[in-house]
Amino acid sequence: MIRLRQLAVCYWLQLKILLFSPFEGFLAVVFPLMFATAAMLVYEVGGDPEAILYAAIGAAAMGIWTSQTVSASTLVQRERWAGTLELVVAAPTRFSLVLLPITFAMATIGLYSVVATILWNWWLFDVRLQVENWPLFVLSILMATVTIALFGFLLSVTAVRYRTSWALGAALEYPGWLLCGFVVPLDLLPAAVLPLSWILAPTWAVEGMRASAAGESPWLDLAICGLVGLGYAALAAYLGVRLIDSARRDATLALT
Amino acid sequence: MVSLRIFFIGGLMSYRAMFGWMNPWIFVPALLVSPICQILLFAFIGRSAGVGDDEFYVIGNALNYAAIPCLFAMASTIAGERFSQTLGLVIATPARRVPLFLGRALPVIANGWGVAMFGVVVGSLLLDTDIPTSAWPLIALVVAVGSLSSTGLGLVMGAINLVYREGATLGNVLFLVLLIFTGTNVALDDLPGWMAAVGRCLPLTHAIEATRMLGDGATWGAVRGLVATELLIGLAYVVVGLSSIRVLERLSRSGATLDRI
Numbered sequence: 001m002i003r004l005r006q007l008a009v010c011y012w013l014q015l016k017i018l019l020f021s022p023f024e025g026f027l028a029v030v031f032p033l034m035f036a037t038a039a040m041l042v043y044e045v046g047g048d049p050e051a052i053l054y055a056a057i058g059a060a061a062m063g064i065w066t067s068q069t070v071s072a073s074t075l076v077q078r079e080r081w082a083g084t085l086e087l088v089v090a091a092p093t094r095f096s097l098v099l100l101p102i103t104f105a106m107a108t109i110g111l112y113s114v115v116a117t118i119l120w121n122w123w124l125f126d127v128r129l130q131v132e133n134w135p136l137f138v139l140s141i142l143m144a145t146v147t148i149a150l151f152g153f154l155l156s157v158t159a160v161r162y163r164t165s166w167a168l169g170a171a172l173e174y175p176g177w178l179l180c181g182f183v184v185p186l187d188l189l190p191a192a193v194l195p196l197s198w199i200l201a202p203t204w205a206v207e208g209m210r211a212s213a214a215g216e217s218p219w220l221d222l223a224i225c226g227l228v229g230l231g232y233a234a235l236a237a238y239l240g241v242r243l244i245d246s247a248r249r250d251a252t253l254a255l256t
Numbered sequence: 257m258v259s260l261r262i263f264f265i266g267g268l269m270s271y272r273a274m275f276g277w278m279n280p281w282i283f284v285p286a287l288l289v290s291p292i293c294q295i296l297l298f299a300f301i302g303r304s305a306g307v308g309d310d311e312f313y314v315i316g317n318a319l320n321y322a323a324i325p326c327l328f329a330m331a332s333t334i335a336g337e338r339f340s341q342t343l344g345l346v347i348a349t350p351a352r353r354v355p356l357f358l359g360r361a362l363p364v365i366a367n368g369w370g371v372a373m374f375g376v377v378v379g380s381l382l383l384d385t386d387i388p389t390s391a392w393p394l395i396a397l398v399v400a401v402g403s404l405s406s407t408g409l410g411l412v413m414g415a416i417n418l419v420y421r422e423g424a425t426l427g428n429v430l431f432l433v434l435l436i437f438t439g440t441n442v443a444l445d446d447l448p449g450w451m452a453a454v455g456r457c458l459p460l461t462h463a464i465e466a467t468r469m470l471g472d473g474a475t476w477g478a479v480r481g482l483v484a485t486e487l488l489i490g491l492a493y494v495v496v497g498l499s500s501i502r503v504l505e506r507l508s509r510s511g512a513t514l515d516r517i
Contacts, residue, residue: 022425034432039301041442046305055305164281171285174293184300 006093011101018109024071028106029113032063036117039183040125056118056127057213058182058206061141063113064148065176065202071106072152073169075099076160086254089244096240099156100149107149114141132215140212143222144205147229151201154236160243161252181206201228259355266351267359270333271367287367291321291375292382298441299383308443310383315467316440318375319399319460322368323406323434324427329364330410330497331423333357338421347505357414357501358494361407368403369396376467391470394479398470401483402463405490406434409459411497418504419513439464459493462486 019025036059043055076099079085088098121127131137155172159165178184179193180202186194197203204225208218247253272278299313337343346356373396380387387395413430417423434440437447437455444452444461455461463486466479507513 022422023428027425027428031428031432034436038298038435038441041436041447042298042301042307043305045307045442045446048306051305055301162281164279167282167285171289171293174290174297178293178297178300184297184304188300188304 003097006097007101010098011105014102014105015108018071018105024106025109028067028071028109029063029116032066032113033117033120035177036060036062036183037120037124040121040127044125052125052127053130054185054210055183056121056125056129057209059121060114060117060129061144061202061206061209062177062182063117064107064110064141064145065180065182066173067106067110067113068103068148068152068155069172069176070166070169071109072103072156073159073165073172075102075152075156077163077165080163080254083254089248089253094240095244096153096157096237099236099240100153103149103152103156104146106152107145110148111141111145114145129213131213133212136212136218137209140205140208140218140222143208143225143229144202147201147205147225147232150229150232150236154232154239157236157240157243160240161247176200176202179203199228201225201232204228259352262351263355263359263362265359266356267362270360271329271363273336287325287371288374290324291318291371292378294321295375295379296382299379302441308441309385311380311385311387311471312443312468313441314376314379314383314385315471316464318372318379319402319464319467320431320435320438320440321375322372322399322403323409323431323460325371326364326368326403326406327410327413327427327430328424329367330361330407330414331417331427333360334414334417335421335423338417347509353501353505354498357411357498361411361494364410365400365403365407368406369400372399372403385471387471388473391473394470394476395467398463398466398479398483398486401486401490402460402467405459405463405486405493408490408493408497411494412500413497415497415500415504418501418508419511434458434460437461457489459486459489462489 018028039055039059040052043052046052076085079088089095091098118129122129155169159168162168176182179189179197180200181197182202186197186203189197202225204221208221208225211218211221244253295314295317298317299310302308302310302313334343337346349356376387376395376399379385409430413423413426416426420426437451438458438461439447439452439455440460444455444465447455462482466482466486469479469482
């Protein structure tokens, strides 16, 4: 019960902080929205309605990825700057259980971005999503949200000793949009980079979204997505303990 | 003589102290990896949509990315001073404002030029585009003019930062405006009329168009007008930026908001 309360309080507190932040709230929605707009403008010039719909489905989920890459990679750094990192690490609650709800709060911003992008594309490009199976489509979006949050969890843990991690997070934004097939079919990418796409959970979630929209079964894609996401969580939990121990041992935790 | 010293030495010192991206752990991912990734993203979007060729996206996005160091570095000269609690000293100094702030702009223009040229060269190599060898010197010149005009917009942004503290958010919003309106990924002729009209008043639009023409084998005579327009737009932004600094400096002093973080 105490654990649930801690998770809920941490999630709600961090969500409020993010919503008030112009950089992590407003920009986390606007940045992917404008990149989705640029992509949609290119597809509009092409004029192929099927390609436009294909791009619109993936573009909707671009914001979930953005909400994690920059914010999650700077999560520990923000605590460090605020002078609260040692308190969080020294607390009796496990460090990973503090980070996890924060990344879910970030993913909630991403979920808001999905809705905003769908409405934006409808209003600006007159693209109405034609979805055969709405419940499974929504489930796929939620799977994307959860697994990207778990990726953010992994990212925040691994970046604990990287003091300029925001640059790493920002650099991950475009490759993620490309490799996960948000707006580009994976068939177009060189075969050498496809294994990278396969180990990114959003790739499978986006495939699931497209399958649901086309009336096909998304279950296999969603199952793989879930497994990859669990892999992120397990790896983050393992690394979390070791990296924090190492930072404490070397007394580098508070170094800005 | 004093103004020249402030222009060159002061500008260089400010750049080294305030431009946080000098750190290779930031410079490499933010200014070398990211532009290449943006180029690849839109080149593949273009291939998927069947619109434009790779060269179109390499040039558009490489030049567009020059805006990142140009906008953010100029904002850093204000925000960084504020964070270091030295903004009041800079503002109180009797030094003339024109060399003080233009000196800070010079290394930024060079930085923006380097980032954009890196994007064009590496993007061209990765995507095997066919830019004639003879075009490269002129492309380098046009990119320099584009960097200057982006820095002009950065100067305006730096002025706004005297009274508005969310410089990073503002910089990103301006970058997005440039991405959509300057013909980076969609030629101006294919944009709605009002968007193309806005684009023609922004930095980079004419530089991107001129660079694409040079990449297609155009001569200097064919792009001279575009380069001159880009230069004029850049200078106009520099003038607006310097004037804004003067006005907003007075406002921030009267409102006692100079050191508020």
